[in-house]
Amino acid sequence: MIPEDIAKICTGFTDVQQAAIAQAYTLAEEALHGLLRSNNHPFLEHATGVAGIVSNEIGLDSDSVAAVFLHEASRVDPTVLERYSGGETALALAAGLNKISQIKPHDTMLEADRYRKLIANYSADPRVFIIKLADRLEIMRSLTIFPKSDQARKNAETMLLYIPLAHQSGLYNIKSELEDLWLRYANPEEWRMISNYLRATERDRKKLVESFIRPLEASISAKGIRYHLKSRTKSAYSIWKKMQAQNISITEVYDVFAIRFIVDVPPEQEISTCWEVFATVTEKYPQDERRLRQWLDRPKPNGYQSLHCTVNVAGQWVEVQIRSERMDYEAELGGAAHWSYKGVKRDEVISEWLQTVRRMMESPDHTPYLDAEQNLLNQDVFVFTPNGELRQLKAGSSVLDFAFEIHSNVGLRCTGARVNGKMVSIREPLKTGDTVEIITSKNQKPSEDWLNYVVTSKARNKIKQKLKERENALAKAGKEILDRRLKNWKLVLRDDQLTALIKKYKFKTANELFGAIGEEKIDVAEIKSAILQQAEEESAVPERTVTQVRRDSGLDYLEIGGNGSLSGVEYKLAKCCNPVFGDDVFGFVTINEGIKIHRLSCPNAARLIANYPHRVQKVRWRRDAATSSSQVALKVIVDEESAVNDVLAVISSYHALVRKLLTGSRNRRGEIEIDATIFVSSNLMLDKILAGLRKLKNVRQVARQ
Numbered sequence: 001m002i003p004e005d006i007a008k009i010c011t012g013f014t015d016v017q018q019a020a021i022a023q024a025y026t027l028a029e030e031a032l033h034g035l036l037r038s039n040n041h042p043f044l045e046h047a048t049g050v051a052g053i054v055s056n057e058i059g060l061d062s063d064s065v066a067a068v069f070l071h072e073a074s075r076v077d078p079t080v081l082e083r084y085s086g087g088e089t090a091l092a093l094a095a096g097l098n099k100i101s102q103i104k105p106h107d108t109m110l111e112a113d114r115y116r117k118l119i120a121n122y123s124a125d126p127r128v129f130i131i132k133l134a135d136r137l138e139i140m141r142s143l144t145i146f147p148k149s150d151q152a153r154k155n156a157e158t159m160l161l162y163i164p165l166a167h168q169s170g171l172y173n174i175k176s177e178l179e180d181l182w183l184r185y186a187n188p189e190e191w192r193m194i195s196n197y198l199r200a201t202e203r204d205r206k207k208l209v210e211s212f213i214r215p216l217e218a219s220i221s222a223k224g225i226r227y228h229l230k231s232r233t234k235s236a237y238s239i240w241k242k243m244q245a246q247n248i249s250i251t252e253v254y255d256v257f258a259i260r261f262i263v264d265v266p267p268e269q270e271i272s273t274c275w276e277v278f279a280t281v282t283e284k285y286p287q288d289e290r291r292l293r294q295w296l297d298r299p300k301p302n303g304y305q306s307l308h309c310t311v312n313v314a315g316q317w318v319e320v321q322i323r324s325e326r327m328d329y330e331a332e333l334g335g336a337a338h339w340s341y342k343g344v345k346r347d348e349v350i351s352e353w354l355q356t357v358r359r360m361m362e363s364p365d366h367t368p369y370l371d372a373e374q375n376l377l378n379q380d381v382f383v384f385t386p387n388g389e390l391r392q393l394k395a396g397s398s399v400l401d402f403a404f405e406i407h408s409n410v411g412l413r414c415t416g417a418r419v420n421g422k423m424v425s426i427r428e429p430l431k432t433g434d435t436v437e438i439i440t441s442k443n444q445k446p447s448e449d450w451l452n453y454v455v456t457s458k459a460r461n462k463i464k465q466k467l468k469e470r471e472n473a474l475a476k477a478g479k480e481i482l483d484r485r486l487k488n489w490k491l492v493l494r495d496d497q498l499t500a501l502i503k504k505y506k507f508k509t510a511n512e513l514f515g516a517i518g519e520e521k522i523d524v525a526e527i528k529s530a531i532l533q534q535a536e537e538e539s540a541v542p543e544r545t546v547t548q549v550r551r552d553s554g555l556d557y558l559e560i561g562g563n564g565s566l567s568g569v570e571y572k573l574a575k576c577c578n579p580v581f582g583d584d585v586f587g588f589v590t591i592n593e594g595i596k597i598h599r600l601s602c603p604n605a606a607r608l609i610a611n612y613p614h615r616v617q618k619v620r621w622r623r624d625a626a627t628s629s630s631q632v633a634l635k636v637i638v639d640e641e642s643a644v645n646d647v648l649a650v651i652s653s654y655h656a657l658v659r660k661l662l663t664g665s666r667n668r669r670g671e672i673e674i675d676a677t678i679f680v681s682s683n684l685m686l687d688k689i690l691a692g693l694r695k696l697k698n699v700r701q702v703a704r705q
Helices: 004-009 015-031 044-058 062-074 088-101 112-122 127-141 148-168 172-186 188-200 202-213 217-222 236-246 267-284 325-343 346-362 399-406 408-412 448-452 457-489 495-504 510-518 524-539 605-611 623-627 643-653 683-694
Strands: 227-233 257-263 307-313 316-324 380-384 390-394 414-419 422-424 436-440 558-560 569-573 585-589 595-599 616-621 630-638 657-663 672-680 699-704
Touching: 004 015, 004 044, 015 044, 015 062, 044 062, 044 127, 044 172, 062 088, 062 127, 088 127, 127 148, 127 172, 148 172, 172 188, 172 236, 172 325, 188 202, 188 236, 202 227, 202 257, 202 307, 202 316, 217 267, 257 267, 257 325, 267 307, 267 316, 267 325, 316 325, 390 399, 399 408, 399 414, 399 436, 399 457, 408 414, 408 457, 448 457, 457 510, 457 524, 495 510, 495 524, 495 605, 585 605, 595 605, 595 616, 630 643, 630 683, 643 657, 643 672, 643 683, 643 699, 672 683, 683 699
Parallel strands: 257 316, 558 616, 569 595
Antiparallel strands: 227 257, 307 316, 380 390, 414 422, 414 436, 585 595, 585 616, 630 672, 630 699, 657 672
């Protein structure tokens, strides 16, 4: 007596066929006794589940069902195949399945086209690979019982291998379910969001169907057309795919929901009747003519026939599909529909369909489903370690990215790799299915160029971290060298001299200058010459007493007016600090340029005041100076290019005039530097602008230059 679930699998088969399936089941029950799945359930559950899919969902024959049990049993006990007496076909199918089960993922290179050809070579009967699809579907339905690492590997294989094969064979229902299951585990948050949205709007969709058909019933019935309606909600994966491709939210997806007319007419009347229904629908509801699609007289290459239009129902755009009963069976079940439609015996047509599948599998010019345009996994590549461990990386990843994915120390010492047995450099881009063996050297050190060869954040961060450590070590060594030499020369390096040296060598920080000294890119003798030259220039400036300046009303301060005069004496605002109204300032008497006004916080202020106190003049702003505008230079460091618009918006909000705004390229830390020159009326206005800029999300640093 066979169990009830096996009896259901045998429904529709002859007594002889049922007996063969029962024998195969009994052999599997004996061989698999005591073996458990990850959830501690008997492993036989897996074989039974696969057999149910093969029989009830795909509709294959009894030999295929028996082969499922023989395959699982013979992997444990090879003598099972010798003891089975149900026919040679089931034994051949089981042998083919056993061969395929020995293929490891890295042997297939995870290329759907190559995997398909490999299966074709392993078996003369395409039922083998269809059974393999059923096997994968059962695994995906039970994926939660597997460890997390196995879930990720099986999920990746499903998208890259089995979904394309399901599509190619015309098993569209299986393809659609595998896609949804893939999304559930690959992007659980997206899957939950879409699934919850569909559940929340289900009642609205039912109401929409009712309101849609009510005005059409009388007209269609009057034409003598027999039909029934189906409402089709787009699968979660299909919705997600469209959201990704068009960068839209779920509420913006145009065809989440479709209403389907299924007309029951003889084959010779199918096309004309579909057009009659179309005319009735579009008379009642306005249509979007741009979205009219028809595959009635010219079916798709896979045989799909239907008429699609999009109409506006109560302010909502709805896709309407119109097809015959036969067309609907073909669309829903693909090749499997041949033996399901109108009760046709499957044995009468299964051979023809399987031959079609066989030709598809062997066709050299077949275009895989997962081509460059359709491959949603172009955001990731899947590669293997030499022992077959699967690793997932961002699209465009190189050998160097993969090395850092293995381990940070492996990445830092990486000198190249063997990809599929071939020697390549660290910059070699990887593609899905590559087997990568990293080559390292203890003498290898990362360089700044490495940042041009990686795309993963892990690799970039580790390289930056190591470069920073190296930069700091070199800077420390360089500073020690310079300090030691300066002490020997009995010289002191002032802050203003250090600033001048940084500008001279076109560095941004003192660390970069010290690092160049540490790497011996700059000879310290050059530093000595620069310090001595600057000292000579300063000592060459003759002393001069300001006699032409009059103090107003006996005050100690000269007042800065709005007309470029300082109590009658011409002055200029120093470009090194760009003072504005309200800043604390002082005047400095130059030789040829009159008095220059500096901020007290100017980088040069300490040196000027300390070395030339007799040339320093006290000044203050006149009240009318607030009516004029002063130029200010700002440096803003941001994370994203889009932040440039935000910076401009803040400056404009305070009615400041932008004279210049230059955006640099990303530095090795991923930052973008913006140099802005603006006109402001006072330091109060400037403070407000600076405060506004510092509040921006993507702004890291704001400084007045």
